[in-house]
Amino acid sequence: MKLLELLSWGDNNLVIRLGVAGALSGVGSAALLGIVNTAAEEIADNGIDEVNWALAATFIVLAVVYFLAEVFLISTIARQIENGIDRVRKKLLSQIAVADFAQIEIFGQSRLFDSITQSTQNISQNSHMIGMAFRSLLLLVAVMAYVFWLSMLAFFIIVVVVGVGILIYLRMGKTLSMWFGKLHQVETILFDRVSDLFAGIKEVRMWSKRSDAFKVAFDNASDNKAEIGKKAQTMISRQMIMGISAFYILLAIIVFIVPVYSDSFDADVAKISTAVLFMIGPISIIVQSMSVLGMAERSAVRMMQLSKDLEDIREPIAEDGMPLSDPFDHVSFENVVFTYPNRDPRHGFELGPIDLSVKRGELLFITGGNGAGKSTLIKILTGLYRPVSGKVSINNTQLGPQSMSAYRNLIATVFSDSHLFEELFGTTDIAVEDAQYWIERFELAHVTGIRDGRFITIALSAGQRKRLALITAILEDRPIIVLDEWAADQDPYFRKKFYREILPELKQRGTTIIAVTHDDHYFDVADRRLHLDTGKLSELDLTDPRGRI
Incomplete structure (x- = not known):
């Protein structure tokens, strides 16, 4: 994933830190779910005669671990994203500063401004969603591990249904990616029109024909941006609805269909249903974040490609050059x-x-x-x-x-x-x-x-x-x-x-x-x-x- 690679520039321990925090958060949440299910099972079997203090104490300890891991994970992701963007921005600016001047003139300002300002903003402004998506993904893995421990049959049913959902989702995502690519193109054209207006305001005002023609061109660019934006947003909504619907279908299969064909499944159906319901929250966040992650990933790709292109035209000048031996003559x-x-x-x-x-x-x-x-x-x-x-x-x-x-x-x-x-x-x-x-x-x-x-x-x-x-x-x-x-x-x-x-x-x-x-x-x-x-x-x-x- 280019986004993770981009944010890891200069920080080789990022994945390890996020992985440890995510593992603690995921295991803690899965353990909390297991304790809740165990307590519910005891109540169903024995009634409420007394509090199981050992179970309650374990729940409190795990809740504290989960809370601390969550705080650390989310804050670390947000901090890492800002630090990563700062490193990327500084790297791009330093590369521009040492790029071959004749070559950098060919690049044009639009591409440079896009990568240094708009692309970094796409990632920075949605850092909380990126963090929540990463946390939710790890939580989902932990809950799936818990389901596997309860029932291999339920685990494989979930994998199959989720796998089909992912295939449909990725197919829709490919179409959405195409629309986002078109959206970026028309946004660049609109940016150029706005730049033309600011730089050429005198010329526009000095001739009504030019003013009218420019207004038509600007309106066309704005209309294209709005139209493509609406189509992209419609695709995002369809993806979200499809993702949530898949889990309700999964829940229906587990509750209504599987128990009919598996006698051993009856004992754990309540626990597994609870786990599936528990997964709906993280899945909702992941689905909602996919479009944001898609935009962030494309922004990361653009910035990394710009960095590569700038490195290719780096001026062959030594950073620590030697001073001239004699005064200028x-x-x-x-x-x-x-x-x-x-x-x-x-x-x-x-x-x-x-x-x-x-x-x-x-x-x-x-x-x-x-x-x-x-x-x-x-x-x-x-x-x-x-x-x-x-x-x-x-x-x-x-x-x-x-x-x-x-x-x-x-x-x-x-x-x-x-x-x-x-x-x-x-x-x-x-x-x-x-x-x-x-x-x-x-x-x-x-x-x-x-x-x-x-x-x-x-x-x-x-x-x-x-x-x-x-x-x-x-x-x-x-x-x-x-x-x-x-x-x-x-x-x-x-x-x-x-x-x-x-x-x-x-x-x-x-x-x-x-x-x-x-x-x-x-x-x-x-x-x-x-x-x-x-x-x-x-x-x-x-x-x-x-x-x-």
């Missing part, structure tokens, strides 16, 4: 070529071959048209993409698995689609004066600031958020800053300030700056200008008209 590319994975090489984009050298303290501009490969080159420069051929070197030492992490630590970035963290993760030694200086330098002191290692607010305009992102990169105090069309979101006044004042100031401090830009009015600020055209790189004079708008 220069980075060089030699015949570097990159193509995107899983694309037809005859029609896919290819960057390179590229030969390039970036020296410490340089201010370098990268220009080129849309689709020329600027963002791809930036991702290779920052170590997010690995070239398919050629080599990248720092200080004449080729980058490899042992040095890649140390290389990335040299580079602060602000990508065109960069995420702004409210908390300044990793920058624990920020001087208050430095933080305040840059907040004022970027003219943001009237709207935000830095307090206790985090921005007071990041609910600002796109241009202001980009300024905060660059402040973060500066405060990280790394020797290289890479910017991807940073000034695109700035107004003309601050764009000029950025090129004429801020970049020269950072260069004067010794920072190496690599910036993708279209702002041809400020090409003269750079020390060098590299130009990309359909994946081919060349160095141009700062006054060269190519690449100018």
